[in-house]
Amino acid sequence: MTTLARMAVEVLETADPRAKTDLSRAHAAHWRASREGGTPIDIGTAEPPDRPARPDRPELLNPRDVPRRKPGTAEGRIAMMHAVAHIELNAVDLHWDVIARFAHVPMPLGFFDDWVSAADDESKHWGLMNDCLLAAGSHYGALPAHAGMWRAAEETARDLMARLAVVPMVLEARGLDVTPGMIALFERAGESRAVEALSTIYGEEVAHVAYGSKWFHFLCGRHDLDPKVVFHDLVRRHFHGPLKPPFNEEKRADAGLPPDFYWPLVEGA
Ligand SMILES: [Fe+2]
Ligand SMILES: [Fe+2]
Secondary structure, eight states: OOOHHHHHHHHHTOOSHHHHHHHHHHHHHHHHHHHHTTOOOOOOOOOOOSSOOOOSOSOEEOGGGSOOOOTTSHHHHHHHHHHHHHHHHHHHHHHHHHHHHTTTSOOOHHHHHHHHHHHHHHHHHHHHHHHHHHHTTOOTTSSOEESOTTHHHHHTTTOHHHHHHHIIIIIIHHHHHHHHHHHHHHHHTTOHHHHHHHHHHHHHHHHHHHHHHHHHHHHHHHTTOOHHHHHHHHHHHHSOSOBOSOOOHHHHHHTTOOHHHHGGGBTTO
């Protein structure tokens, strides 16, 4: 019998982005059906790879070496969509990784519902961005992309609370801060397909940050810890560099992230 942890590892071990996202969506549907039918698939345990399988392309470069293109040009907008697609593909793996890597931590089934649902969203997001790239005459893999996207996962591989603090509550929350500016940029260029795709992504990412905050607070409650103090400590230890304002305070609030969590982590605070 398959287990959810084993299904997660299958996604992580799939290199081709189309095959990875298709499998991710199929596994999410399978999990959902098992929950709705009242016979949830066992969580089980499995050994996730240190790093997820990735395609030969895009070429992964040190962030310093990724060529910068002007956002005001068609080329620059393609580079931006490519960067978003790369983030989305990484996010698919991040959400399945939290399921597989921490399957031994006893958690309510709702925890798994949330991360399966987030992984399903990211798979759709990758597809939306890749469709935009195809419509613009490009594709995912056509440009170099940032290496080192997996660093946050490696940094937090042994501590579920650190993983939740750094990945959804810092990195995905950052997405809420920067996405409105990207949407405005594509709006000015009259690129309605990208505007629509990014608006869908923006709407759905709030939930991912909220899942992080919800389960972080759950674990603090389980261990009788002060959430704000622990959050600051874990982010300072596992996330390298200060948080960058301006923050999207409204969407962060929607996601259960109050200002006294992130403002003290700004440089010079
Ligand atoms: Fe996403
Ligand atoms: Fe996300």
